[in-house]
Amino acid sequence: MFNQHLIPDAQSLPEGQALSITVEQNDFLITKQQGQIFAYENLCPHQNKPLSCQKECALDEEGDYLKCHHHGALFSPKDGSCITGPCQGSSLKRATIGIVEGNCYLLLA
Ligand code: FES
Secondary structure (H helix, E strand, C coil), rough: CEEEEEECCCCCCCCCCEEEEEEECCCEEEECCCCEEEEECCCCCCCCCCCCCCCCHHHHCCCCCCCCCCCCCCCCCCCCCCCCCCCCCCCCCCEEEECCCCEEEEEEC
């Protein structure tokens, strides 16, 4: 059984940008790539710190990768894998997204 949490701004999120939300006292990053919405726990696997406290800083300059501002690790927005940085080979923890009647929800077990 999942708890559904509406992400009000997800559908209008521009391509290549991210927003951060707090649900049940956990922080998540939401990003849209090629029309698909992805969600990850906002915790870098390097030192278990939030990638960013500000949504504007969660992506690299081109908007292609999620970026940890602590030591510069870059993560694929499509699967959360670290492609370069001190935690290369590890991944962000993906969260489940559901779309119901055009609304986007974060689904937490
Ligand atoms: S805490 Fe994220 S790269 Fe070091």
